[in-house]
Amino acid sequence: MSSLGGQPILILKEGSQRTRGRDAQSGNIAAAKAVASAVRTTLGPKGMDKMLVDTIGDVVITNDGVTILKEMDIEHPAAKMMVEIAKTQDDEVGDGTTSAVVIAGELLKRAEDLLDQDVHPTVIAHGYRIAADKAQDILNEIAIDIKPDDIEMLKKLAETAMTGKGAEAAKEKLTELVVKAVTMVADADGTVDTEYVKVEKRVGGSIEDSEIVEGMIIDKERVHPAMPRIVKDAKILLLNAAVEFKKTEVDAEISITSPDQLQMFLDEEERMIRGIVDKIVASGANVLFCQKGIDDIAQHYLAKAGILAVRRVKKSDMEKLARATGAAIVSSIDAIAPEELGKAGTVEEKKVSGEEMIFVTECENPKAVSIIIRGGTEHVVDELDRAIEDALRVVSVAVEDKKFVAGGGAPEIELSLRLREYAATVGGRAQLAIEAFANALEIIPRTLAENAGLDPIDMLVALRASHEKGGANAKYMGLDVFNAASGDMLKAGVVEPLRVKTQAVSSAAEAAIMILRIDDVIAASKSSAPAPGAEDMGDMGGMGGMPPM
Structure with a gap:
């Protein structure tokens, strides 16, 4: 003023x-x-x-x-x-x-x-x-x-980062997991992207049950119970396209006048899906990770072909799978070819703490790995997760900068x-x-x-x-x-x-x-919103003897 x-x-x-x-x-x-x-x-x-x-x-x-x-x-x-x-x-x-x-x-x-x-x-x-x-x-x-291959010193760095964070009970075990994960995902030029270390939390078991998987864990299950639970020597197809019949791009109406025309229409739909599945089978793939949906009929045909299929996989998980298995993410059904496939020793569906998960393990040179954290209660697991995240970042920073104090x-x-x-x-x-x-x-x-x-x-x-x-x-x-x-x-x-x-x-x-x-703080007044409709009514207080509102 x-x-x-x-x-x-x-x-x-x-x-x-x-x-x-x-x-x-x-x-x-x-x-x-x-x-x-x-x-x-x-x-x-x-x-x-x-x-x-x-x-x-x-x-x-x-x-x-x-x-x-x-x-x-x-x-x-x-x-x-x-x-x-x-x-x-x-x-x-x-x-x-x-x-x-x-x-x-x-x-x-x-x-x-x-x-x-x-x-x-x-x-x-x-x-x-x-x-x-x-x-x-x-x-x-x-x-x-510090040299990036000085594992002992990297373990000490991880241990210091975890100390005092509720992870003392299994410090040895966890530091080993962290250092192994970082050294596996490190690129040749010394950069480390900790995004490629996937940390899965599961309540149940003890901290000692935590483990590293040299490959990926996908928090999904098979789409069809008739599919194999375990596939050895897996050829993996990563598909970013729906395994279902194509709908028309524009709104279209199809008028059907007789029952046999309807049957032909349905048969054609099934034939289209069969054609997609045949392309997947022809590529030699025996495991399919699909980012989009898989139609019920397609699930049946995939199960008959002995292919383990997973649908609605997150984009981030697809990228990690590509890094771990060496597969390319295919965006079109027509582009499916044997050279696009990735490899893994085993793909298996396992139960962890009562939930089904897909384990992709025994990859040749996995540049993406997973860590499963186990603990007695949710709070313990959450705090362990934070401790491991800190340790992962600390070790990766040390590997990148090659200096410590x-x-x-x-x-x-x-x-x-x-x-x-x-x-x-x-x-x-x-x-x-x-x-x-x-x-x-x-x-x-x-x-x-x-x-x-x-x-x-x-x-x-x-x-x-x-x-x-x-x-x-x-x-x-x-x-x-x-x-x-x-x-x-x-x-x-x-x-x-x-x-x-x-x-x-x-x-x-x-x-x-x-x-x-x-040296000067100017704070605006807290605006209190007027009651609905109040702004139209003006100040009616005292109008013609009306009581103030």
Whole structure:
């Protein structure tokens, strides 16, 4: 609202709210810190879980940062930015979501202290940018190279990603499944698309019953009971066309005047379907996966020919089948030919937890594989699924980047020390912001200690001391939460891909800078919809003695 010669002028709609200056900053920072503190207790191997209940009473039990933030119904705009950090981290790397959010929250907390000392927000933002760039350089410097065929190290990476996610009981088994899956689907140029690892969840049995299938599992059953349950030495046809008679493209009416004409019409339909089945049989295929429908008559003829057929297979599953078996997806009945077929040792229909599934196994060089996860309850299976997804992404990132760092808060302590040294060389007010950035990174080892029930100050002092000592392994010294002491994380096998750290630091810094630079929040009023028909009635209150509505 502005005033012109004593006359108030309204610029914003009535009911709009405006907060500016320090009030706006502290409101945004408080909201972002609240989000960070919500997920902070889940960090690390001793982190706790959250139970989230939605409006219809569905329960999710997890300690995966991004899942918690997605399930929480967050309203505040600054808090939503924190959720975006977690989503970006999850899309890019698959792990480290909690770390990224916690670092962003701490960066804002440290910035608030500087704002209280009258340091301008743009100075803090500038310092944070310099610090984030320097941090990337230091991380690249302390990273260790890994070969894509170093299976032991890849297993350790997968194990670190799964630790604290309810998968400890069968860690050995699951890490083996994950590393095997990633190394099988990896392309020759070192890229890994985890889309080609299909994860199927089944409640029943124990975690130990989880297995990898070197091929595909399709959550469907045979279309006809007379079809064979198992086909050895399978020749597989992938068809993206319906096995039924063609309907006319345009609306057409066929007038039939006598019963024998009707019979001829029906016989011709059957002959057309018979012709399609004959083409499939002639190609030598003994297994058919169809993306569309299979007519009842066609099912009968396919069963008589001893072909195992599955219909309405998802497009994504068809693509994975093509990769696993080497078949081409055929889009036209006329294009069916022997050279389009794929091969598999066995195609079999099996019952898993009371449901029929088709297993395509013994493929020659499957570039698409499946993992079946088993567990006692639905919540256990869901959390295992999240842990395996994280581990798959982490291992694939390590295979692609060929670099990793030690875990357990070791890189954060090293960054903190090196950034403090660097701050002294920068000078000016930016130095304060770089120091604040360095201090903020220590939130990771501090939180790991708190969540393990240890004294955070004692642990931080011990960690700093072991890093300052110098020596070949000083930069790998992190918090060993099981022995309540600082230890060599590389020896302990607590390792993470380099990208987990670089992405977490850069996205946390970007979000903190963005929130810091906001000094004015203009919120529109919540529009309440008028009652139906009310807009036509105008204000009838007091009209001719009518009661106000």
